[in-house]
Amino acid sequence: MKFLCIPCDHVMEFVERQLPGDGTLAAVFACGKCQREMALLTNPMETQFVSSMGIKIGGREVPTQPMEVTRTSLEGGSDAAFRPSPSAGSSPGAVEWSPDAVERLQRVPSFVRGMVKRIYTDYAREREIRVLTPEVMDTARSELGLEGM
Amino acid sequence: MRKFRTYNQVDHDTGSELLEQVLDQRARLSQRLSSVGTIVAIASGKGGVGKSAVTANLAVTLASRGHAVGVVDADLNGPSLARMLGVTGQSLEDGEDGVVPAAGAAGVSVISMELFQEGADAPLRWKEPSSDTFLWQSSMETTALREFLGDVAWGVLDFLLVDVPPGTDKIRRLLELVPNLPVALMVATPSEMSRAVVARSLRMVREAEVPEVGIVANMTEYVCPACGHEEPIFTGNGVERLSSESGVSIWGRIPFDPHLAVSTDRGAPWVLEDPNGPAAQAFDALAERVEGARNPRAERVP
Structure with a gap:
């Protein structure tokens, strides 16, 4: 086009x-x-x-996420479909999530939560932000065009 | 008529990055599948011939023979392999390298739409818009299949079996995503109706120049468990005719065994339950034939 x-x-x-x-x-x-x-x-x-x-x-503002289209487009996706990786957050340069940010993340449907968490974590890591707060999430959402996340 | 440059005369990048994203998708899919030794499509074109049961039992047979095996349930609208391989209800780990597939019977890795849906009777539905769905639904399903193949952390596999749903268009969809498909098994029953329908799919994979194509004759006969007497289930010789007319050899003949259906339905493939029975022996012979058709074009990345 x-x-x-x-x-x-x-x-x-x-x-x-x-x-x-x-x-x-x-x-x-x-x-x-x-x-x-x-x-x-x-x-x-x-x-x-x-x-x-x-x-x-x-x-794209953010890299393609695994199963992105299936997660964001499937009607009636199971909340139990995904579980976080046990090694998530333990890698070098790990980003710490503040309790408020964790609470906000928990409100995201679990079907897409892992994907959303990765996007925010990558955003923080790339900017050397050590603690991810709701304010950082707001900034990221605005910068990355992640409406609804 | 005014003259101005047309699409192919314009080589300047618009910045829309559409083509770049499509190429990136293809590259990621290719990279992911580079660690798979041989991809085997299990298709038919016709429904009800036992394709998924063949897939499940062949997968565990190959795994029992020491191979690392993965299974993609490409039947997005009627998935059954999660149940057949005993992974219904398993949560999938959201790994760094992709979604980790469910671990099924005999250690077979499984991905199926059933694992993502709420409820066993949930029909496949995509979010809005609900109008004109026929225009974009096929594109959506192709994308979902691409994600099943490319966004799953398969690791190093010897075989990746893809259970292709009925319909020649579904075979074409897989060929678009995996243009160098090395092996295709076409499942048929001995009936004349099966022969006529499967012949169309067979022609398609041969025209696509899939290098290794074999026919699997399913439900060929009933073997009496008491005396071992074999009795044909279908009249006619549709599979032999299919083979002779197409020039494609028959790689396996799977006898009908009611236990096979019952055990597979409860997630315990029959070849594991009765490893010395006629059905298990037939799958063992088929697995041996599939091993002989390993993809010569792809070197597995360790």
């Missing part, structure tokens, strides 16, 4: 992606020459079609 600014004969480049929360998606592209912007708007079916392939327009 490419967008060409015909007057400039210039390929428009991806600028930003927005998820309004109603199942639709908006992706903004801009011409680097004339600065004209255009928005690609997809309906829920089109959005789901792209999502079902496990890809995101504009790229």
Whole structure:
């Protein structure tokens, strides 16, 4: 998928992606020459079609997680399906979770909890944050575009 | 008509990173499967021929012969291998390197949609939107199968068996994900109807140039447990005709044994319960044939 600014004969480049929360998606592209912007708007079916392939327009903020599409898209996933690894958190540079952050993590459905925990942990580790707090989670969620996590 | 450049005339990257992500998915899948010695698709095209029972019993037979074996239940809508291999209700460890598969009978590693769903009777449903599901559902199921193959920490395996659900399109789906599929077993019963349907799937895997293809004749005869007398269950010679018309040899003949169905249904494959019986011997012979078809193209990464 490419967008060409015909007057400039210039390929428009991806600028930003927005998820309004109603199942639709908006992706903004801009011409680097004339600065004209255009928005690609997809309906829920089109959005789901792209999502079902496990890809995101504009790229990913966080690395792909194991079983990501199955976890986030399966209706009625079992809460008992996953259990944390016994070695989780024991690796060098381990990130400590504050009690408040643990409590907040517990509110995430267990079907996706392991994946969410890994995303936040990786975020903290990469920034050398030793203690993961709800405030760090808020910042990460905003920076990584993790609405609903 | 105005003239402007078309897709293939534009080589500048747009930054949407769609192609890059697809290529990355393929690379991760390839990397994961590089530690698998031989992938064996067990398919039929037809339902009700005992494909999943063949998969479960072949898996434990190979494991009993000293191999590291994994099983992918590619039947996302009608999964049964978790039950057949005794892992129903097992939680999967969320490992650093991927989801750790369930450990089933004889140490066989298992991944099945049944392990992710709430309730044994839960139909496979994906989240919204509910309209036009036919347009994206196939894509979703292909992605789920890709995750089953590529996001599971299989470790080093000698064999990874993939139980492919009925329908030639399902075989095609697997071939898209594993284009170098080395071995395909086509399960058929001796009935004429089975022959006609399985022939279509057989043609597809042969056109895909799968190097090793064999037919497994299931439920060939009933063996009397008292006197050992063999009695055919189906009239006709559909499997022989399938073999002669396609030029594909018959790798195994599995006799019908009611115990096999009963024990497999309760998660204890019959080949372990009665290792010297006719069915177990038939699976042993099939396993030996499968061992002889190891993938010559893939070197297992230790």
